[in-house]
Amino acid sequence: MITFSNVSLIYPNSERTIIENASFSVTEGEFVLLMGHTGAGKSSVLRLINGLVPHHTGGILSGEISVAGRSTRLMKPGELADVVGIVGQNPMNGFVSDLVEDEIAFGLETLGVPSDVMRKRVEEVLDLLALVQLRRRQISELSGGEQQRVAIAAALVTNPKVLLLDEPTSALDPIAAEEVLSILHRLVHDLGLTVIVAEHRLERVIQFVDRIILVHGDGTLELGSTTEILQTSPIAPPLVELAKSLKLPSIPVSIREFRKMAPHIENVIHEYESPTVNESLNPILAMKNVFASYRDAERTYALSEINLEVYPGEIVALMGRNGAGKTTLLKSAVGQAPIIQGEIDIAGRNPASLTDQELITYVGYVPQEPSDLLYGHSVKEECDFADRDNSVPEGTTLNLYSNLMKIPDINAHPRDISEGQRLGLALSIILSASPKLVILDEPTRGLDYEAKKVLVANLKRIAHEQNRSVFISTHDVELVADVADRVIFLADGEVIANGTTRQVLTASPAFAPQVAKALPHTHWLTVAEVERQIHESR
Numbered sequence: 047m048i049t050f051s052n053v054s055l056i057y058p059n060s061e062r063t064i065i066e067n068a069s070f071s072v073t074e075g076e077f078v079l080l081m082g083h084t085g086a087g088k089s090s091v092l093r094l095i096n097g098l099v100p101h102h103t104g105g106i107l108s109g110e111i112s113v114a115g116r117s118t119r120l121m122k123p124g125e126l127a128d129v130v131g132i133v134g135q136n137p138m139n140g141f142v143s144d145l146v147e148d149e150i151a152f153g154l155e156t157l158g159v160p161s162d163v164m165r166k167r168v169e170e171v172l173d174l175l176a177l178v179q180l181r182r183r184q185i186s187e188l189s190g191g192e193q194q195r196v197a198i199a200a201a202l203v204t205n206p207k208v209l210l211l212d213e214p215t216s217a218l219d220p221i222a223a224e225e226v227l228s229i230l231h232r233l234v235h236d237l238g239l240t241v242i243v244a245e246h247r248l249e250r251v252i253q254f255v256d257r258i259i260l261v262h263g264d265g266t267l268e269l270g271s272t273t274e275i276l277q278t279s280p281i282a283p284p285l286v287e288l289a290k291s292l293k294l295p296s297i298p299v300s301i302r303e304f305r306k307m308a309p310h311i312e313n314v315i316h317e318y319e320s321p322t323v324n325e326s327l328n329p330i331l332a333m334k335n336v337f338a339s340y341r342d343a344e345r346t347y348a349l350s351e352i353n354l355e356v357y358p359g360e361i362v363a364l365m366g367r368n369g370a371g372k373t374t375l376l377k378s379a380v381g382q383a384p385i386i387q388g389e390i391d392i393a394g395r396n397p398a399s400l401t402d403q404e405l406i407t408y409v410g411y412v413p414q415e416p417s418d419l420l421y422g423h424s425v426k427e428e429c430d431f432a433d434r435d436n437s438v439p440e441g442t443t444l445n446l447y448s449n450l451m452k453i454p455d456i457n458a459h460p461r462d463i464s465e466g467q468r469l470g471l472a473l474s475i476i477l478s479a480s481p482k483l484v485i486l487d488e489p490t491r492g493l494d495y496e497a498k499k500v501l502v503a504n505l506k507r508i509a510h511e512q513n514r515s516v517f518i519s520t521h522d523v524e525l526v527a528d529v530a531d532r533v534i535f536l537a538d539g540e541v542i543a544n545g546t547t548r549q550v551l552t553a554s555p556a557f558a559p560q561v562a563k564a565l566p567h568t569h570w571l572t573v574a575e576v577e578r579q580i581h582e583s584r
Contacts, residue, residue, distance in 0.1 A: 047208060047240045048072040048095060053109035054265075055090060055099065057462075061455055064090050066265030067109075072242065072257075074207070077234045079251055079272075080244040081281065082261030083452040084466035084494045088244040089135065091261065092210045095242065096130040097123040114207055128157060131201035132210040135465040135492065136415070137193045138185075146188070146196050147172075147181040153204045171199045174229055187340065190217035190414050190488065191368030191521070198226060202233075208240045209233075213465065215250050216491040217414070219367045219521045221556050223247075227254050246466070246494050249283035249524060249560050252276070253300040263453050273297045281495045284524055284560040287573045291580065304564045311565055311576075328394065329355035330483045330515040331379055336388030338374055338539075348374040349539045352388070356483070361509045361516040363526040363547070365557060366536035372519040373414060375536065376485050379517070380411050393482055406436075410481035414488050416472035420460040428460060428471055436479040446474035450500050466492025477504060483515045484508060490522045498522075502529045527551060527559040527571035547571065 048071065055065040064087040072078055080088045093099040097118040100107045111118045114129045123130075131153075134140055143149040150171060154164045172178045175195045185193060194217045201209060209230070215223035231254045233239040242259075245251045252258075258275040260268040268275065276286050276297050289298055289308075298304040331354075338349040348371050356362050364372050377383035378390060381397040390397060392408050400408065412419065422428035429444040436443075448454050450470045460468055469492055476484065484505070490498055506529060508514050520526060526533060526547060533550035535543035535557075543550050548569055551558050559571050570576050 047074040047114060049112045051110040053111060055105055055107050057105040063265040068267045070269045074240055075234055075238040076240055077255045078242045079255040079258045081258055083263050084492060084497050085453040085464045086261040086263035088261050089212050089464055092212055092244055095210055096132050097126055129206060130208045131204060131206035133197045133201045133214055135212045137197035141185055144184055146183050146185060149196060150200050150203050153200055167203050171203045175199045189369040191222055194218060211243045213245060213492060215247055222368055223250050227251060272299050284573050285564060288561055288564060291573060291577050301563045311568060327358055329357050330393055331356040332391045334389045338378055338383045338385050340384060347539050354534060356515050356517050358515055359509055359513045360531045361505055361529055363530035363533045364519040365533055370536040371539040372536055373487055376487050376519050379485060380409055406479060408481060409483040409485060410476035410479055411485045412472050412476050416469045419472045424457050424459060425471055426456040432475040432478050438478050443474050443478040446477055447471055450497055452496055464492060486518045488520055489518060490525050505529050523557050523559045
């Protein structure tokens, strides 16, 4: 179905070869995972398959790529649209219609599909991705996760032979991600669809895939079975790291496989609790009886009776299903959401009364779309601007970025780097200002495990060493298990749980991290806790 023959690629002004002399084949009806460090070239591989590279991006391409017998060198992306569907990292960049239903139908209209067939296909895909209730909604009003499902539906509705997805679960809650991946798995097995997914949250996807393409970042690719690649890969999900720590005889790709071969382990050493927070201090962020609504006439509340505090020295994670109101709550804290009732204080000040310059000394906010914060012509220029604007020594922001990113390209334009690298750049700009409160909306979208470890270390240093506060909205349960002291769970705009990370995550099977699922007789959340247990029991 897909064949690469001695393919090499380099972009204009690039400091490295993206792909060098790569040859591999993907057969019909395979589910393949593309994995590698942030910025290694996974998105470029996907774009080569549908012809976006080099027809739309430029660059020097050698070798041959064929998809369903068609050469991507000779055919442009539009000529492959009936064969290849693609969902990019940022769905909003690909939408052309205002309404959900119109967006899904658009691809069929461009292909000239008869209206009766079009209606049937649209209905099928709306049901498939649980979008029936959203069909007449404005896409701009949807949550990031809902937009991602719409983008997948728009790609699936044309019945392509090959479906390419770039970080398809990055904005989805664990339940929605499981549903989408299960749907893709069923399409692969029932209809013979060929699916290639680039994904960093390996814990979600490895149990579904047949093979893995590992993009090393030096131009080389490695193709093999899931267990072969994970055995030696420098990046792996917590379940695989746990299996290696326990020296299991083989690499499990699911919780079920792990439990079959793992020894029975009980807690015999004290649990590792989060640092205690001094609540006698004044909270950095306080929300009192807050209501917010985007459609006031209908009295449809995005937030209802929100009461919460975030104290100095703690990291608080905000979790919940897609559309629960998490982003609205974060925006409320910086005066960007339509508050219709209640009070919000940041360090004793109302954020709505602060000037922009005053606000950034109190709070640093990275939205779901980090590009909103970027305006320079290169990564280096963005970092220099941040140093100047934040009145910090020259090189401070660039040093943060270089530590966070495995493959930094400081001379690249911010629009040309990967989604994960843009997020890393925005994070670096915000963190260099040292605000009293750091607010992050989905801070690990596009970040590999190594970059997440660096992020976790930085956030712990900010909160636990510098006595500042971190407030995170995320669907990444592994990040929450690693970094959060407390979890607030939101549903339909209301707080339904507020407790320690261990209490909240272990109470919910759907939102539990892999270690908690794999070792159900313990209260451990991370591989590090298990390794400390093993070390102390010797």
